[in-house]
Amino acid sequence: xxxxxxxxxxxxxxxxxxxxxxxxxxxxxxxxxxxxxxxxxxxxxxxxxxxxxxxxxxxxxxxxxxxxxxxxxxxxxxxxxxxxxxxxxxxxxxxxxxxxxxxxxxxxxxxxxxxxxxxxxxxxxxxxxxxxxxxxxxxxxxxxxxxxxxxxxxxxxxxxxxxxxxxxxxxxxxxxxxxxxxxxxxxxxxxxxxxxxxxxxxxxxxxxxxxxxxxxxxxxxxxxxxxxxxxxxxxxxxxxxxxxxxxxxxxxxxxxxxxxxxxxxxxxxxxxxxxxxxxxxxxxxxxxxxxxxxxxxxxxxxxxxxxxxxxxxxxxxxxxxxxxxxxxxxxxxxxxxxxxxxxxxxxxxxxxxxxxxxxxxxxxxxxxxxxxxxxxxxxxxxxxxxxxxxxxxxxxxxxxxxxxxxxxxxxxxxxxxxxxxxxxxxxxxxxxxxxxxxxxxxxxxxxxxxxxxxxxxxxxxxxxxxxxxxxxxxx
Amino acid sequence: xxxxxxxxxxxxxxxxxxxxxxxxxxxxxxxxxxxxxxxxxxxxxxxxxxxxxxxxxxxxxxxxxxxxxxxxxxxxxxxxxxxxxxxxxxxxxxxxxxxxxxxxxxxxxxxxxxxxxxxxxxxxxxxxxxxxxxxxxxxxxxxxxxxxxxxxxxxxxxxxxxxxxxxxxxxxxxxxxxxxxxxxxxxxxxxxxxxxxxxxxxxxxxxxxxxxxxxxxxxxxxxxxxxxxxxxxxxxxxxxxxxxxxxxxxxxxxxxxxxxxxxxxxxxxxxxxxxxxxxxxxxxxxxxxxxxxxxxxxxxxxxxxxxxxx
Numbered sequence: 078x079x080x081x082x083x084x085x086x087x088x089x090x091x092x093x094x095x096x097x098x099x100x101x102x103x104x105x106x107x108x109x110x111x112x113x114x115x116x117x118x119x120x121x122x123x124x125x126x127x128x129x130x131x132x133x134x135x136x137x138x139x140x141x142x143x144x145x146x147x148x149x150x151x152x153x154x155x156x157x158x159x160x161x162x163x164x165x166x167x168x169x170x171x172x173x174x175x176x177x178x179x180x181x182x183x184x185x186x187x188x189x190x191x192x193x194x195x196x197x198x199x200x201x202x203x204x205x206x207x208x209x210x211x212x213x214x215x216x217x218x219x220x221x222x223x224x225x226x227x228x229x230x231x232x233x234x235x236x237x238x239x240x241x242x243x244x245x246x247x248x249x250x251x252x253x254x255x256x257x258x259x260x261x262x263x264x265x266x267x268x269x270x271x272x273x274x275x276x277x278x279x280x281x282x283x284x285x286x287x288x289x290x291x292x293x294x295x296x297x298x299x300x301x302x303x304x305x306x307x308x309x310x311x312x313x314x315x316x317x318x319x320x321x322x323x324x325x326x327x328x329x330x331x332x333x334x335x336x337x338x339x340x341x342x343x344x345x346x347x348x349x350x351x352x353x354x355x356x357x358x359x360x361x362x363x364x365x366x367x368x369x370x371x372x373x374x375x376x377x378x379x380x381x382x383x384x385x386x387x388x389x390x391x392x393x394x395x396x397x398x399x400x401x402x403x404x405x406x407x408x409x410x411x412x413x414x415x416x417x418x419x420x421x422x423x424x425x426x427x428x429x430x431x432x433x434x435x436x437x438x439x440x441x442x443x444x445x446x447x448x449x450x451x452x453x454x455x456x457x458x459x460x461x462x463x464x465x466x467x468x469x470x471x472x473x474x475x476x477x478x479x480x481x482x483x484x485x486x487x488x489x490x491x492x493x494x495x496x497x498x499x500x501x502x503x504x505x506x507x508x509x510x511x512x513x514x515x516x517x518x519x520x521x522x523x524x525x526x527x528x529x530x531x532x533x534x535x536x537x538x539x540x541x542x543x544x545x546x547x548x549x550x551x552x
Numbered sequence: 553x554x555x556x557x558x559x560x561x562x563x564x565x566x567x568x569x570x571x572x573x574x575x576x577x578x579x580x581x582x583x584x585x586x587x588x589x590x591x592x593x594x595x596x597x598x599x600x601x602x603x604x605x606x607x608x609x610x611x612x613x614x615x616x617x618x619x620x621x622x623x624x625x626x627x628x629x630x631x632x633x634x635x636x637x638x639x640x641x642x643x644x645x646x647x648x649x650x651x652x653x654x655x656x657x658x659x660x661x662x663x664x665x666x667x668x669x670x671x672x673x674x675x676x677x678x679x680x681x682x683x684x685x686x687x688x689x690x691x692x693x694x695x696x697x698x699x700x701x702x703x704x705x706x707x708x709x710x711x712x713x714x715x716x717x718x719x720x721x722x723x724x725x726x727x728x729x730x731x732x733x734x735x736x737x738x739x740x741x742x743x744x745x746x747x748x749x750x751x752x753x754x755x756x757x758x759x760x761x762x763x764x765x766x767x768x769x770x771x772x773x774x775x776x777x778x779x780x781x782x783x784x785x786x787x788x789x790x791x792x793x794x795x796x797x798x799x800x801x802x803x804x805x806x807x808x809x810x811x812x813x814x815x816x817x818x819x820x821x822x823x824x825x826x827x828x829x830x831x832x833x834x835x836x837x838x839x840x841x842x843x844x845x846x847x848x849x850x851x852x853x854x855x856x857x858x859x860x861x862x
Contacts, residue, residue: 130669131662305651318654329555342708342858343553343806 078111081493082501089233089490090502091156102159102550105270110154118153121263122495125151128259150543151256152494153263156505156525160552163274166229166237166509167519169419172409174225174511177242177396179412181221185211185392190411196404200428201395205449208357208392210364214381216390217292218515223388224283224352225511226250226524229419231490238420238487240506242405244393246354249524249544250510251312254279256524256546272551274521279510280319286514287320287350291386296349298322299339301330303355303371308539313354327355332375335382350386357391399482400426400448422487428479436483437474440467443483445474458534460486489534492545494527504528506536507547521549553805554655559712560859561652566700566716568645569664572638573693574724576686578602579628579638581731581756583682585749586621602628605727608636625682630675638689642671657703660696667692711800712858718800719851722793726843728757729780732773733837750776757788777836778828790843794820797850804858812853819846 083097084090092103099107110118129148158166183189184201191198201207226247228240257276261268287298302313304326317324329339330348338345353360359369364377379385395401403424409417425432425443436443440459447455457470474481491502509523525547526536536542582602600619603609608627611634616623629638646668653661670688679685697717704710732753750771754760759779766783767775783789798820801813831839 131666132658305647310650311653314652314654323555323558324652324654325555326557329557340556341553342556342559342712342804342808344808346553 079115079500082499084491084502087233088488088502089231089235091231091490091492091505093493102157106155106157106267109267109270118495122153125153125259125263128262129255132255149252149538150529151259152527152543152545153260154493154495154500155260155546155548156492156507157548157550158522159550163521163549165418167521169237169417170227170509170511170519171517172413172415172418173227173239173242173405174222174513174517176405176408176412177225177244178219178221178513180408181390181393181396182216182219183412184395185214185221190408193411195407195411196401200400204395204398204400206357206392206394206398208395210377210381211390211392215383217290217386220290220513221390222393222396223286223290223390223513225513226508227511228506228508229523230487230506233488233490236420238422239405240422240487241399242397242402243508244389244397246356246389247508247510248309248312248354249508249526250279251315252544253510253520253522253524253547254315256544260546271548274549274551276520276522279520280316282512282518282520283316283352284320284322286512286518287352287388289514290388291349293349297347298350298352299325299330299348301325301327301351301353301355303359307354309354316352327370327372330373330376332373332379335375335379335384337373337376337379337385348385350388352388357394360387360391398448399424399446400428400479403482422484425483427474427481427483432483433474433478436481437471439483440471442486444486445470445481445483447480448482449480458486461532461534486534489528489536492525492527494529494543494545496529496531501531503531504534504536505545522547554708554712556859558652558655559708560855561648562655562709562712563716563854563859565645565648565652565656565664566713567720568641568648569693569696570717570720571724572641572645573690574721574728575602575606575628575638575641576689577756578606578724578728578731579625580683580686581728581752583621583625584752584755599624601731605730606636608634611636625679629679629685632675639671639675642668642689642692655709657699659699659703663692663696663699667696708804711803715797715800715854718793718796719847719854721788722790722797723844723847725757725780725788725790725793726840726847728753729777730837730840732776733840746773747771759786759788762786774828774832777831781831782823782826782828791820791823794823801854808857809854810857812850812857815846815850815853819850 081093084093086095092100092107094100126148129151180190184191184207188198190196191201222244224247226243226249228243229237230240231237253276284298288296298320299322300313300317302310302324304310307313314324323339325339330337331340337348337351339348355371358365360372361374361376362369362372363374365372376385377391380387380391403421403426406417406421409415425436427433427436436445440457443459445457445459457466459467462470489504489506492505493500494503496503505525505527507523507525509519512518525545526538527543527545528534528536529541529543538544579602582599586599599621600609603612603624612624612627616627627634627637631637632639632643634640646664649656649661649664674685700710700713704713732749747770750773751760754763754771754776757780763771763776763779766779769775779786779789781790784791784795786792794816798813798816801809801816
């Protein structure tokens with residue numbers, strides 16, 4: 078028997094119920110775990126680390142010294158979801174992404190939702206992420222966000238909440254795939270004892286999605302990367318290889334007569350779909366940041382002429398902005414005429430005077446975020462902050478209220494995790510990847526991230542988070 | 553058909569690895585020659601030879617004020633601030649592989665990445681057994697070539713990888729032979745130390761057994777020269793490299809490569825119809841210098857035809 082540190086009373090734990098009974102979907106796993114000696118388990122963990130290093134699944138910390146590449150810590154205790162729970166989550170994700178795509182089409186065309194007064198027009202149109210260049214541009218099937226990475230957490234009420242919709246260039250799917258590969262390599266017997274829904278077909282679903290994003294026959298698809306010093310380069314190369322398409326950098330492409338071509342050893346070849354892992358602002362130095370060398374001059378013109386498809390579309394950032402987030406449930410009702418299946422975290426918008434005074438009065442209990450922030454930067458976690466930090470944030474909010482939103486401090490659920498002291502509960506979230514093509518496809522599960530520091534709620538890999546394999550058990 | 557930039561990375565990946573291997577061979581021959589009993593000046597020239605023929609002497613003198621075997625070994629093998637050192641070559645081979653890891657097999661990538669991780673450890677810890685280190689470099693290069701041969705799809709990627717190997721190898725064989733060229737100029741009768749010098753060169757090029765099989769004779773400068781330049785059967789000879797290059801160029805898709813093919817064919821024809829006596833009459837060093845210019849020119853043609861990104 079391995080000792081598992083019990084979870085805190087006020088927190089939902091994925092494995093252990095409040096009376097410390099094992100939840101049924103972890104029964105078999107725990108039985109297996111208790112048959113393994115501590116030495117075996119620690120040996121396997123070392124093996125995993127060695128393999129990840131050898132395979133080079135590292136993420137580069139910016140700079141050109143290779144020694145700076147490090148591993149994202151991987152934990153060998155999976156996050157397990159029972160089939161029925163996943164079905165509910167999946168239905169909610171489909172609905173949410175459908176509404177977000179409808180919203181993007183709407184705000185770049187007629188703006189029905191703005192005219193209906195559901196969202197203040199200036200909050201959309203004056204948003205830094207709103208791209209006027211996209212107005213009136215018609216995209217095949219009206220799809221803007223082909224690939225969405227929706228961050229979902231479980232609160233202590235046992236319900237799932239969406240924390241963030243990532244509609245720009247969400248990353249992490251390669252870790253989902255490599256984590257599964259690693260688990261199967263280390264513990265094949267576990268997969269014989271569980272019916273774990275497969276995820277390995279993600280690259281072929283992604284390729285289908287990209288090929289259906291254009292009306293062109295037999296389209297040429299490429300992956301556009303900022304290059305091999307980018308922190309997510311491994312993923313770009315991995316996905317290009319798995320799909321069997323070219324991995325290009327901006328300098329490999331050029332635009333002639335509003336068409337995009339790549340330079341090859343046998344001459345020029347036209348490109349129809351670009352799965353771009355480069356941010357909007359760096360895509361085309363003629364249209365956006367002129368100092369960008371990552372993009373392709375003239376790309377925007379080719380895109381607007383309908384001669385190339387970008388996935389995701391330009392200008393999706395306005396829909397996953399934290400200032401727009403509070404309206405997503407309204408979008409579901411407005412565009413789909415359905416009740417939202419997934420909950421939003423209650424959010425106070427500091428731009429509203431009433432919300433602002435509530436936020437300022439309750440800073441100790443709230444999480445405050447910058448509306449354009451990402452990656453766990455630029456935020457205040459009230460219950461964990463010092464007096465000085467709270468005072469400083471108070472000044473920043475008062476100086477520019479519209480730049481902040483606040484949410485209650487959510488008690489992210491925990492999952493037992495190997496840490497130095499043994500096995501202890503650590504907070505986790507889940508990022509499923511939603512593919513919107515001819516139809517919406519989601520591989521069961523997603524990337525499970527875990528905050529490795531005791532009590533920490535920040536799961537981002539840039540801030541010391543790790544990952545787990547996420548299992549959806551087939552019914 | 554593949555991206556020009558991808559082809560460029562694949563080509564340089566294998567060039568750098570081949571270069572690392574040949575540097576190890578070069579150091580190996582210099583170190584074993586320096587062990588032979590001879591005059592002090594002779595020993596020094598053996599030691600400095602690797603710096604001269606790889607054009608690193610100036611850089612070395614900037615960093616070190618005296619020439620000792622230890623410092624030389626450190627500079628040519630391990631010094632990460634020397635871009636031409638063995639460890640730096642491995643690093644650049646790995647960097648190029650990293651940039652196209654989707655175009656090579658997982659086993660190739662894991663192999664070259666593991667080589668780099670171990671090379672980094674050598675650079676940090678130093679070398680305690682010189683011979684074992686040279687063997688390690690050669691072995692890693694053999695392994696990578698083996699993994700490549702055994703796993704990668706036959707196509708343009710494979711062609712550019714091999715093209716890099718043979719261009720680099722032709723260049724390096726010419727340079728290695730040049731280490732010994734000055735021995736020929738000193739018009740002496742074959743002395744015992746000459747015999748050892750040529751044997752050491754053959755061994756460094758893994759060509760000793762081939763020599764015995766072809767000539768069944770004592771090691772002579774004339775025959776070694778003939779074999780290393782003109783033998784179509786020795787895989788590291790100039791002629792064998794050029795034959796491989798011509799064959800690969802002919803397989804590449806598209807018609808960008810006309811000039812590269814023409815130059816390679818001309819170079820091959822020259823080697824095919826040359827005789828060792830002509831070469832020795834012209835002077836081995838001059839002949840090799842000419843070869844190096846031609847090989848370099850061919851590399852440039854290949855770059856213009858296939859690898860240039862912009």
